[in-house]
Amino acid sequence: MTPSGLPNEFELIARLFAPLAKDAPEALGLLDDAACLAVPAGAELVITKDAIVAGVHFLPDDPPESIAKKLLRVNLSDLAAKGAVPAYYLLAAILPKTVTLSWLDAFAAALGDDQKTFGVSLIGGDTTATEGPLTLSLTALGFVPRGAMLRRDGARPGDTVFVTGTIGDAVLGLEVSKGGLTGLSPAHREALRARYRVPEPRVSFGAALRGLAHAAIDVSDGLVADLAHILEVSKVGAHLDLARVPLSDAGRAALAQGATMERLVTGGDDYEILFTAPPLAATPLRTVAKGLAVTEIGTIVAGSGLTATDASGSPVSLAKTGFRHF
Numbered sequence: 001m002t003p004s005g006l007p008n009e010f011e012l013i014a015r016l017f018a019p020l021a022k023d024a025p026e027a028l029g030l031l032d033d034a035a036c037l038a039v040p041a042g043a044e045l046v047i048t049k050d051a052i053v054a055g056v057h058f059l060p061d062d063p064p065e066s067i068a069k070k071l072l073r074v075n076l077s078d079l080a081a082k083g084a085v086p087a088y089y090l091l092a093a094i095l096p097k098t099v100t101l102s103w104l105d106a107f108a109a110a111l112g113d114d115q116k117t118f119g120v121s122l123i124g125g126d127t128t129a130t131e132g133p134l135t136l137s138l139t140a141l142g143f144v145p146r147g148a149m150l151r152r153d154g155a156r157p158g159d160t161v162f163v164t165g166t167i168g169d170a171v172l173g174l175e176v177s178k179g180g181l182t183g184l185s186p187a188h189r190e191a192l193r194a195r196y197r198v199p200e201p202r203v204s205f206g207a208a209l210r211g212l213a214h215a216a217i218d219v220s221d222g223l224v225a226d227l228a229h230i231l232e233v234s235k236v237g238a239h240l241d242l243a244r245v246p247l248s249d250a251g252r253a254a255l256a257q258g259a260t261m262e263r264l265v266t267g268g269d270d271y272e273i274l275f276t277a278p279p280l281a282a283t284p285l286r287t288v289a290k291g292l293a294v295t296e297i298g299t300i301v302a303g304s305g306l307t308a309t310d311a312s313g314s315p316v317s318l319a320k321t322g323f324r325h326f
């Protein structure tokens with residue numbers, strides 16, 4: 001034991017992380033300097049990293065289980081939006097000395113649960129102490145057939161803009177977590193908070209989008225900001241029909257109580273897939289979606305920029321951009 005009351009980092013790795021690597025011989029039991037993996041013939045490796053920091057991406061008193069799942073899932077969401085099948089991940093755990101062993105055990109156990117859900121294995125990482133806030137950085141690796149990764153830059157005029165699932169729940173869930181939206185029913189409040197804490201990456205749908213979508217992105221900064229990312233790199237414009245943006249029952253209840261549509265489409269953390277595809281793709285898309293909602297919310301046009309209209313057809317200006325750290 002160290003003065004912090006925690007085992008040293010090698011004991012921590014053996015206790016917490018080696019069990020998460022046991023099904024991946026590539027990880028060499030987390031006993032070597034590095035992992036070594038083969039890329040299957042005809043495949044390409046797709047890699048992404050997202051870090052989360054206490055007080056920025058999660059509330060310091062959020063449960064360790066939801067922090068672990070959010071950390072893994074936000075990365076799997078990036079792979080899903082690229083059409084990649086997730087396989088491995090690496091984890092940097094930068095721990096304040098105030099963290100307890102029981103917190104870490106619960107964190108690792110939740111990662112283990114999600115590994116089974118999504119078919120991924122831990123293959124490496126780093127473990128250090130910090131005087132600062134709990135910081136967790138995860139790198140996820142997945143595979144696509146060569147040349148098949150979905151990109152942001154493929155949107156074409158005439159494409160339909162689609163989005164999976166529902167939009168706005170997470171930003172409302174954050175408000176609930178901070179003690180807001182008290183007028184909603186307990187069931188709606190809990191549903192929203194769950195969407196903020198533990199996103200549902202659209203992993204199997206993402207892989208099914210290969211060959212159907214022209215451009216794709218996962219919604220992390222907010223629907224409007226993420227659509228703008230596609231428009232910018234694809235060098236096109238879009239029209240967004242706000243009345244068609246899919247909302248959950250809880251989201252609709254919040255709207256009825258004064259939450260604004262602008263807030264729902266500019267808040268982040270949805271982790272849905274926003275993509276463009278030819279209008280004729282709508283039918284095959286619904287087949288591969290296997291019950292996941294896929295909604296047409298707009299159209300790609302020549303030019304640049306985003307226009308939006310509300311249910312009455314009146315133009316709406318969406319001045320607010322998505323979440324920015326700086």
Ligand code: ADP
Binds near residue numbers: 017033093
């Ligand atoms: P080195 O000093 O050679 O960089 P480390 O002591 O940092 O090695 O790590 C030893 C092994 O444990 C490596 O295989 C590394 O990938 C793994 N490891 C360290 N921390 C983690 C972690 N948080 N999650 C997964 N693997 C880890």
Ligand code: MG
Binds near residue numbers: 033
């Ligand atoms: Mg090393």
